[in-house]
Amino acid sequence: MTELVNEGSGERTHVLSPLMRESLMDRRVLAAADAQEVIPILPDVHVVHIGGASILDRGRDAILPLLDEIVHCRKTYKIILGVGGGVRMRHTYHTALDLGIPAGGLAMVAGAVNEQNRYMIQAVLARHGGIVLHKDHYVVLPLWLAAGMIPILSGMPPHHYWEPPGPSCVPHYREDFGMYMVSEVLGAASMIFLKDEDGLYTADPKKDPRALLIEHIKPSELLDLNMPDLIIDRAVLESMLHARHARRIQIVNGLKPELLSRALAGERVGTVIEAPQGGRTDAR
Amino acid sequence: MPAEVPARKTISTPLGDGTLNARDFNAASAYGPPIRVLPDVHVLKIGGQSIFDRGKAAVWPLVEEIATCAKQHQIILGMGGGTRSRHAYSVGLELGLPTGIIAAIGNSTSLLNARMMQMLMAKHGGILVNFEEFEKLPIYIRNGGIPILVGMPPFHQWERPPETGRIPANRTDAGVYLMAEFLGAKSCIFVKDEDGLYSDDPKKHPNATFIPKISTRALRDMDPNDLAIERVVLDYMERAAHMRHVQIINGLKRGYLTRALDGEHVGTVISADPHACGMLSEG
Numbered sequence: 001m002t003e004l005v006n007e008g009s010g011e012r013t014h015v016l017s018p019l020m021r022e023s024l025m026d027r028r029v030l031a032a033a034d035a036q037e038v039i040p041i042l043p044d045v046h047v048v049h050i051g052g053a054s055i056l057d058r059g060r061d062a063i064l065p066l067l068d069e070i071v072h073c074r075k076t077y078k079i080i081l082g083v084g085g086g087v088r089m090r091h092t093y094h095t096a097l098d099l100g101i102p103a104g105g106l107a108m109v110a111g112a113v114n115e116q117n118r119y120m121i122q123a124v125l126a127r128h129g130g131i132v133l134h135k136d137h138y139v140v141l142p143l144w145l146a147a148g149m150i151p152i153l154s155g156m157p158p159h160h161y162w163e164p165p166g167p168s169c170v171p172h173y174r175e176d177f178g179m180y181m182v183s184e185v186l187g188a189a190s191m192i193f194l195k196d197e198d199g200l201y202t203a204d205p206k207k208d209p210r211a212l213l214i215e216h217i218k219p220s221e222l223l224d225l226n227m228p229d230l231i232i233d234r235a236v237l238e239s240m241l242h243a244r245h246a247r248r249i250q251i252v253n254g255l256k257p258e259l260l261s262r263a264l265a266g267e268r269v270g271t272v273i274e275a276p277q278g279g280r281t282d283a284r
Numbered sequence: 285m286p287a288e289v290p291a292r293k294t295i296s297t298p299l300g301d302g303t304l305n306a307r308d309f310n311a312a313s314a315y316g317p318p319i320r321v322l323p324d325v326h327v328l329k330i331g332g333q334s335i336f337d338r339g340k341a342a343v344w345p346l347v348e349e350i351a352t353c354a355k356q357h358q359i360i361l362g363m364g365g366g367t368r369s370r371h372a373y374s375v376g377l378e379l380g381l382p383t384g385i386i387a388a389i390g391n392s393t394s395l396l397n398a399r400m401m402q403m404l405m406a407k408h409g410g411i412l413v414n415f416e417e418f419e420k421l422p423i424y425i426r427n428g429g430i431p432i433l434v435g436m437p438p439f440h441q442w443e444r445p446p447e448t449g450r451i452p453a454n455r456t457d458a459g460v461y462l463m464a465e466f467l468g469a470k471s472c473i474f475v476k477d478e479d480g481l482y483s484d485d486p487k488k489h490p491n492a493t494f495i496p497k498i499s500t501r502a503l504r505d506m507d508p509n510d511l512a513i514e515r516v517v518l519d520y521m522e523r524a525a526h527m528r529h530v531q532i533i534n535g536l537k538r539g540y541l542t543r544a545l546d547g548e549h550v551g552t553v554i555s556a557d558p559h560a561c562g563m564l565s566e567g
Contacts, residue, residue: 010341012333012367019370023485025511030449038450039380053292053303061290087295090304093312094297102318102525104466138441157442161418162462164454164516165523168309169318170299173442181442185384195303196289204305228306235444242445244382255289 038244040187045078045145046264047183047191049155049176052084054196055254056117062255066194067121069257070150071128077264078145080133080188082155082179083121085113093170107156107163107171114154114175122152141186155179176233184239184246191246192263194254195231199271204229216272232273240275247275318525320468325358325425326545327464327472329435329457332366334477335535336397343404346475346535349542350430351408357545358425360469361410362435362460363401365393373451387443387452391436394456402432421467435459457514461527468526473544474513475535480552485510496549499558513554521556529555 005014014020022029048070055062070079085092089110096106122130131144133151135158144151155175166172176193183191200222201211207229219237222230231251240247252263252270259269298311328350335342350359369390376386402412411424413431415438424431435456446453454462457474464472481503482492500518503511512532521528533540533551540550 010338012337013339014337014367015371017367017371017374019374020367021487022370023510023512024370024373024451024455025514026485027448027509030446030451033377033449033451036377037380038382041382041385051303057292057294058290059293087292090299091295091297094299097312097315100316100319102321102466102468104462105318105321135440158438158440159442160415160438161466162437162439162459163466164458164462164520165465165525167523169312169315170304170309173444174304177444178442181384181444184445185382185441187382229303230305231303233303239444242447244445244450 038187040245042078042141042145042186043189045080045141045186045188047080047082047179047186047188048260049082049179049191049193050084050121050254051193051195052086052089052114052117052155052175054084055194056084056121057086058196058255062196063121063124066254066257066260067124069260071125073261073264074129074148074150076261077189079150080141080145080182081121081125081130081150081152082175082182083114083117083152084155084175085110085117088116089113097169103165103169103171104159104161104163106169107173108160110171110174111154111156111160114156118152118154125150125152153179153182157181173235174233177235177239180236180239180246180249183249184243187245190264190266191249192260193232193249193251194260195251196253196255197231197251198253198256199251200231200273203227214271215268216274219273219275222273237273240273243275247277249273318468320526322358322421322425322467323470325360325421325467325469327360327362327460327467327469328541329362329460329472329474330364330397330401331474331476331535332364332369332393332397332435332456334364335475336364336401337366338477338536342477342536343401345538346541347401347404347408349538351405353542353545354408354428354430359430359545360421360425360463360467361401361405361430361432362456362463363394363398363432364435364456365390365397368396369393369455377450381450383445383450383452384441384443386450387436387454388440390452390455391434391438391440394434394436398432398434405430405432433463437462453514453516455514458516458520461517461520461530464530465520465524465527471545471547472527472530473541474530474532475541476512476532477534477536478512478532479534479537480532481512481554484508485512495552497553497555500554500556501558503554518554521554524556528557529553
């Protein structure tokens with residue numbers, strides 16, 4: 001039964017709860033939630049992110065075969081699609097930085113490029129159930145998925161002007177992170193990033209032909225390697241260390257669309273980045 | 285698979301056109317410092333549990349003081365949540381909800397406090413500003429309005445998993461601070477119910493000693509189990525382009541806010557630049 005706890009006139013009034021009067025910065029208070037399981041919200045949905053620079057900027061010849069495969073896979077799997085920004089977003093960052101726009105301003109304007117890509121992909125997928133998912137409409141996902149739709153999101157997270165100052169002037173929280181958080185919050189069945197390489201390599205395979213494919217790695221190991229060229233945003237790897245659900249992500253070559261159905265079926269195509277299960281954090 | 289990999293349609297910039305890499309980040313830092321968007325505004329965070337939950341005895345006098353100060357200073361208010369947030373968080377945690385949902389829930393308490401504050405301040409020019417109207421701040425300020433915003437940052441389901449537990453690391457302190465940093469504000473003042481920072485929670489430990497000023501690094505080294513300000517704010521301050529220090533003041537004592545807005549050191553100053561610690565105005 002809810003009760004009000006009044007400390008007296010001019011003093012605080014509390015609502016009775018286990019967190020009442022507690023500081024939410026007290027580590028003992030915070031840690032109390034670690035022991036409990038977190039419910040998966042939509043555990044049978046797969047989150048698939050289409051890279052901007054890697055796939056979408058390559059135009060029709062890269063996009064259409066991939067979308068055909070996505071439509072085919074949707075017959076078997078529930079899929080939420082994310083779209084990246086790509087080179088127009090890079091040009092937006094360039095212009096904004098040149099003008100002296102702060103990081104929050106970059107995060108605010110960059111999302112418009114994702115929105116262009118989202119509208120284009122939605123238009124192509126509309127007859128197959130492609131539908132634009134605005135972040136405010138997140139709660140209608142169960143209905144859309146049950147109706148066989150393919151919701152399409154802009155990958156950029158809604159940090160907007162509130163983008164925290166990061167290690168660089170470019171927003172730290174970008175599209176890879178945005179889609180990763182969709183899979184983490186929903187407790188999704190999988191998180192697949194479609195890029196233009198077979199996976200993660202020891203170096204950039206576009207520049208170094210001796211680069212070797214890494215098939216399996218922990219996020220902590222990957223962060224420690226501190227690679228200059230990383231095919232996935234660091235914010236994703238950092239978040240994986242503390243994730244409650246999305247402790248496995250997969251990087252798959254979207255230019256070889258047939259790999260998507262194999263990845264959705266749970267096959268280890270491409271690169272699997274996986275934090276050990278069971279622990280609260282990935283042991284470092 | 286196409287016989288040949290379809291080529292990228294590119295636009296050349298100093299930043300590359302692939303996944304942003306270390307070289308791009310270096311290129312990004314060569315552009316020079318960001319501008320200040322609204323350099324004359326003072327951003328105030330009104331505590332939820334510390335101020336608002338005390339009701340009219342605490343809030344009414346503070347409203348009058350803010351209204352008087354707003355005649356001399358441009359003021360933006362960000363509202364905290366308080367005990368109803370705590371209640372909602374504890375129900376959410378009990379249900380096993382993830383951090384992202386808890387963060388989205390937290391927004392509502394802050395919003396309803398912002399709405400109440402707006403009603404109290406309407407006669408003095410208080411106006412509720414939603415995230416979507418953020419760009420309209422200049423017209424409100426120019427016309428003597430006092431914009432009132434939700435303290436929670438708009439991350440909602442995109443709040444990253446915290447290192448400990450499931451309560452979001454970015455709450456109303458972080459949201460208000462990040463707004464001040466983006467705006468390049470003149471000051472960021474946290475209005476709470478203690479004179480500032482103490483060596484421990486003074487409500488539970490009467491022997492706790494007052495800390496008039498401290499650097500983010502010293503505060504981190506102290507590593508107190510509890511802290512009067514959200515820890516992420518310290519991280520952000522150290523990387524900030526503008527908001528390198530903040531002040532925590534007592535909103536229950538009349539006149540402190542007025543003095544703080546005039547650039548006086550009346551509470552605890554936390555600074556990311558120890559040598560500048562105590563300097564309040566960016567001037």
